[in-house]
Amino acid sequence: MSEMFPLTLSNLSVRRRGKTVLGPIDLVIDQGGPMMVIGPNGSGKTTLLRVMHGIERISEGTATWAQSDQANHGYVFQSPVVLRRSVAENLSYPLQLINTPKPQIKTAVDHWIDRIGLTKVKDGSATRLSGGERQKLAIARALIRDPDVLFLDEPCSNLDGQSTREIEALLLATAAAGTRVIMATHDMGQARRLASGVLFVMGGRIIETGSAPDIFSAPKTAELKAFLKGDILI
Amino acid sequence: MNDIAQGLLAALHLIVTFDQELWEISLRSLQVSLTALIIASAIAMPFGTFLAVQRFKYRRLVISIINALMGLPPVVVGLIIYILLSRSGPFGVFGLLFTPWAMIIAQVVIITPIIASISHQAMRELWAEYHDLLISLNTSKWQRIKTLIWDGRRNLLTAGLAGFGRAIGEVGAIMIVGGNIDHATRVLTTAIALETGKGDFALALGLGFVLIGLALFVNMAIHWLSRTEREGRW
Numbered sequence: 001m002s003e004m005f006p007l008t009l010s011n012l013s014v015r016r017r018g019k020t021v022l023g024p025i026d027l028v029i030d031q032g033g034p035m036m037v038i039g040p041n042g043s044g045k046t047t048l049l050r051v052m053h054g055i056e057r058i059s060e061g062t063a064t065w066a067q068s069d070q071a072n073h074g075y076v077f078q079s080p081v082v083l084r085r086s087v088a089e090n091l092s093y094p095l096q097l098i099n100t101p102k103p104q105i106k107t108a109v110d111h112w113i114d115r116i117g118l119t120k121v122k123d124g125s126a127t128r129l130s131g132g133e134r135q136k137l138a139i140a141r142a143l144i145r146d147p148d149v150l151f152l153d154e155p156c157s158n159l160d161g162q163s164t165r166e167i168e169a170l171l172l173a174t175a176a177a178g179t180r181v182i183m184a185t186h187d188m189g190q191a192r193r194l195a196s197g198v199l200f201v202m203g204g205r206i207i208e209t210g211s212a213p214d215i216f217s218a219p220k221t222a223e224l225k226a227f228l229k230g231d232i233l234i
Numbered sequence: 235m236n237d238i239a240q241g242l243l244a245a246l247h248l249i250v251t252f253d254q255e256l257w258e259i260s261l262r263s264l265q266v267s268l269t270a271l272i273i274a275s276a277i278a279m280p281f282g283t284f285l286a287v288q289r290f291k292y293r294r295l296v297i298s299i300i301n302a303l304m305g306l307p308p309v310v311v312g313l314i315i316y317i318l319l320s321r322s323g324p325f326g327v328f329g330l331l332f333t334p335w336a337m338i339i340a341q342v343v344i345i346t347p348i349i350a351s352i353s354h355q356a357m358r359e360l361w362a363e364y365h366d367l368l369i370s371l372n373t374s375k376w377q378r379i380k381t382l383i384w385d386g387r388r389n390l391l392t393a394g395l396a397g398f399g400r401a402i403g404e405v406g407a408i409m410i411v412g413g414n415i416d417h418a419t420r421v422l423t424t425a426i427a428l429e430t431g432k433g434d435f436a437l438a439l440g441l442g443f444v445l446i447g448l449a450l451f452v453n454m455a456i457h458w459l460s461r462t463e464r465e466g467r468w
Binding site: 075077083085094097 | 370371
């Protein structure tokens with residue numbers, strides 16, 4: 001049980017060039033199953049994830065973990081970033097940063113390479129991997145430090161069905177192992193397959209939040225009803 | 235055309251007869267330029283990377299100055315270093331004037347801005363690619379610089395080769411601070427200038443072809459050693 005929870009966002013806003021792109025938001029996130037952040041394009045899903053992860057400058061308010069010194073979270077970007085190194089070196093990189101002993105690094109790298117099915121190309125350049133392989137590598141790299149929370153920003157957009165299925169299986173296994181998965185997606189099918197909780201974001205505000213069955217079967221707000229119906233929301 | 239043919243023949247003759255003076259001059263050229271390259275690279279590559287990673291108040295001004303210094307007139311550099319190293323100058327006590335070290339200093343001054351500028355350009359692009367990932371992994375400034383230098387080593391190699399090309403072909407500054415002294419500070423470029431002045435165009439051209447061959451050899455050797463054009467891991 002991680003002591004870094006809960007994450008509390010208090011009266012939080014993000015402004016860029018005088019325009020509010022997120023907030024004001026008040027939210028408490030505790031441990032639990034996979035949480036899907038849904039909403040139309042440009043609604044603020046990515047900004048919200050970046051704020052939670054601590055890589056977005058907050059204009060107003062606070063985002064605090066219960067124990068920030070123990071904050072251990074990973075982040076996977078929509079377009080996977082791979083280092084210009086071999087697949088194995090991409091995986092060992094986060095552990096090298098925190099001076100993990102070499103035998104431990106080797107064990108962890110071998111485990112994750114096998115788990116994402118890239119053993120055959122472990123010494124090849126990561127830049128030559130396909131989109132799906134890159135994303136799996138990025139997820140494994142984010143998980144190799146055994147984080148308490150894994151943030152993912154639409155990791156399966158632009159991926160084929162097989163890669164999407166593999167990544168979803170990996171995420172469900174990760175959540176089952178105790179890592180809190182918080183993921184932005186605009187794929188409602190994926191949200192239904194993975195979510196235990198849902199955050200609906202629109203216009204930079206959290207419009208509705210709740211458990212997946214409640215959100216998908218009994219949405220309360222007109223905006224969420226329209227979004228789930230497939231309407232174009234502006 | 236006749237002069238060029240004679241020059242080629244002279245170059246061939248000097249090489250096949252293992253002309254001792256040619257070897258001495260060529261080795262000194264290599265020694266001076268490679269030493270200057272190593273020193274300049276040690277300064278310019280981390281500095282160029284630092285400029286790509288770090289934001290500070292006068293950063294743009296510093297970048298503009300470095301870019302402008304790429305066009306430093308070598309004769310002026312030579313003159314200033316001559317004044318600084320001459321007996322009445324602030325560094326006269328070291329007795330460096332008319333030694334290979336004076337030539338190395340002049341070449342370092344000339345090629346450092348070139349290597350720094352090209353390194354900065356290359357690292358800026360790599361930093362744009364890596365920025366989010368390295369921030370999300372909570373890397374320190376030094377870890378970021380180390381990562382960029384390692385992963386951008388191919389680009390840095392290009393920067394180094396550009397600096398070497400400029401150094402090995404330099405004549406104005408090293409003529410002033412080295413003095414073109416036989417068996418002491420004579421290098422290929424100053425020897426070419428001397429032979430041209432004496433009207434021995436064939437020998438001057440011969441030395442010129444040797445210089446070109448040397449520059450090509452070093453470039454190819456570095457490319458080969460670093461496997462830049464092979465199916466490598468990086």
